[in-house]
Amino acid sequence: MVTIQNLHKKFNKNVVLSGVNLDINAGGIFAVLGPNGSGKTTLIKSILGMVIPNEGNINVLGNNIKNNSNYRSQIDYLPQIANFPSNLKVKELIKMIKDLRGNHTKESDLIKLFKLDPFLDKKLGNLSGGTKQKVNIVLTFMFDSPLIILDEPTTGLDPISLIRLKELIQKEKDKGKTILITSHIMSFVEEVSDEIVFLLEGKIYFKGSISDLKIKTNQPDFEHAIASILTNNHA
Amino acid sequence: MLKILKYSFFDLMRSRWSYVYFAFYLLLGIVLLFLNNDLSKAVITLMNVIIVLVPLIGTIFGVMYYYNSKEFTELLLAQPLKRSSIFLGQYLGVALSLSMSLILGLGIPFMFYGLFKSTAIWDFSLLLITGSFLTFIFTALAFNIALSNENKIKGFGYAILLWLFLAIIYDGMFLMSLILFEDYPLDTLSLVGTMLNPIDLSRTLILLKLDISALLGYTGAIFKQFFGTNFGLIVSLSTLTLWVILPVLRIIYKSKRKDF
Numbered sequence: 184m185v186t187i188q189n190l191h192k193k194f195n196k197n198v199v200l201s202g203v204n205l206d207i208n209a210g211g212i213f214a215v216l217g218p219n220g221s222g223k224t225t226l227i228k229s230i231l232g233m234v235i236p237n238e239g240n241i242n243v244l245g246n247n248i249k250n251n252s253n254y255r256s257q258i259d260y261l262p263q264i265a266n267f268p269s270n271l272k273v274k275e276l277i278k279m280i281k282d283l284r285g286n287h288t289k290e291s292d293l294i295k296l297f298k299l300d301p302f303l304d305k306k307l308g309n310l311s312g313g314t315k316q317k318v319n320i321v322l323t324f325m326f327d328s329p330l331i332i333l334d335e336p337t338t339g340l341d342p343i344s345l346i347r348l349k350e351l352i353q354k355e356k357d358k359g360k361t362i363l364i365t366s367h368i369m370s371f372v373e374e375v376s377d378e379i380v381f382l383l384e385g386k387i388y389f390k391g392s393i394s395d396l397k398i399k400t401n402q403p404d405f406e407h408a409i410a411s412i413l414t415n416n417h418a
Numbered sequence: 419m420l421k422i423l424k425y426s427f428f429d430l431m432r433s434r435w436s437y438v439y440f441a442f443y444l445l446l447g448i449v450l451l452f453l454n455n456d457l458s459k460a461v462i463t464l465m466n467v468i469i470v471l472v473p474l475i476g477t478i479f480g481v482m483y484y485y486n487s488k489e490f491t492e493l494l495l496a497q498p499l500k501r502s503s504i505f506l507g508q509y510l511g512v513a514l515s516l517s518m519s520l521i522l523g524l525g526i527p528f529m530f531y532g533l534f535k536s537t538a539i540w541d542f543s544l545l546l547i548t549g550s551f552l553t554f555i556f557t558a559l560a561f562n563i564a565l566s567n568e569n570k571i572k573g574f575g576y577a578i579l580l581w582l583f584l585a586i587i588y589d590g591m592f593l594m595s596l597i598l599f600e601d602y603p604l605d606t607l608s609l610v611g612t613m614l615n616p617i618d619l620s621r622t623l624i625l626l627k628l629d630i631s632a633l634l635g636y637t638g639a640i641f642k643q644f645f646g647t648n649f650g651l652i653v654s655l656s657t658l659t660l661w662v663i664l665p666v667l668r669i670i671y672k673s674k675r676k677d678f
Binding site: 194228231232233234235250252253254255256258260262266267268270271279280282283284 | 425433487497676
């Protein structure tokens with residue numbers, strides 16, 4: 184599905200990714216984890232073509248992404264910070280994105296699911312953070328693409344919406360889609376993900392299932408396993 | 419690109435500032451016509467305002483729009499759209515809506531005044547054409563500055579400096595150089611110097627069209643010889659076009675290599 188070879192990226196002198204190799208197979212939920220500033224978002228943005236790598240190759244669904252934009256029609260992306268043009272109405276934004284991508288969509292079910300009906304005529308600038316995130320989720324999931332990338336999807340969500348999001352992710356996975364998630368909420372990651380990819384200092388430190396990680400770090404639970412990696416490498 | 423252009427254009431058309439800009443020109447046009455009662459004189463006064471104000475507004479609007487629509491841009495970047503079409507669409511949206519405010523704001527009062535029956539229609543059209551050129555040039559320059567500067571304050575600073583330089587400082591330096599080297603033949607130098615600054619070029623173009631080249635002093639005759647002919651007009655308009663194309667090319671080049 185996604186193949187990354189020898190990916191290097193630095194911003195000015197700040198090296199963020201230094202030789203990442205990653206293969207993500209089709210189907211399943213992959214969590215990209217790592218401490219703050221470990222390059223999770225940079226990795227995701229490189230896959231999306233928003234960050235241009237200094238070196239390395241990325242293939243998405245068999246297409247090299249360099250100087251290519253069409254492959255993005257196969258990706259649904261949920262950005263980390265839900266900032267939208269503030270003088271647009273929710274309805275207009277949804278219509279606009281639909282117009283730009285031109286796929287048939289299923290936004291009405293999602294609007295119902297997240298109870299966004301009363302907000303459709305409100306301007307995006309007047310919405311609360313959590314509501315914006317719900318709009319963000321609707322915009323992401325309304326297209327039926329085989330690859331879904333979620334950057335911190337849980338930010339600002341209330342418990343009910345969080346449960347709905349988890350159900351939604353599970354449903355998409357059952358359709359055979361590939362889902363890439365970054366999150367700092369370990370319980371969320373543990374609950375939803377099939378496999379984790381741990382980034383540390385610009386390299387992939389660990390890739391495998393959660394139980395493998397527990398064995399490798401000799402820790403009984405997931406949160407402590409992650410913590411032990413961090414303390415052993417930073418203490 | 420056309421879809422992005424459409425959304426940027428309508429987004430701007432709905433914003434308060436487009437109306438303020440439009441209303442300003444409308445008011446300016448009406449006031450000038452009633453105070454002057456003379457179409458060609460009104461055109462000269464308008465030229466003086468446009469030459470300075472259009473670049474300023476183009477620069478400020480361009481920079482402001484780029485920074486304000488950053489989130490929107492990031493949303494678009496994740497969609498299956500080419501980078502060049504995203505940025506060109508936004509640029510054209512800004513430049514077109516500004517040009518439209520200018521053309522409609524000035525055109526409406528002049529139309530009611532009886533422009534179509536007047537002989538000043540060509541002078542007036544040239545004024546609007548150069549005004550639109552200046553809008554496109556300075557919006558493109560503003561986008562260049564904004565693309566190269568992550569920091570908003572820096573971006574605004576450079577944009578204002580650029581305007582200040584081309585609108586005021588350049589003229590000063592140009593005049594100084596003419597005085598300093600007055601012993602030498604300066605025809606070519608002053609011609610080239612005028613060509614290199616879009617604001618000066620527009621001003622010269624309009625002044626010569628208005629047939630008041632005597633105002634231009636001792637180089638006026640040479641200027642008249644050059645700019646007054648069809649050849650001069652074509653060269654000037656091509657230079658203005660070049661002033662649009664080069665920054666636009668840099669927008670494409672820069673946007674392809676930028677990280678978001």
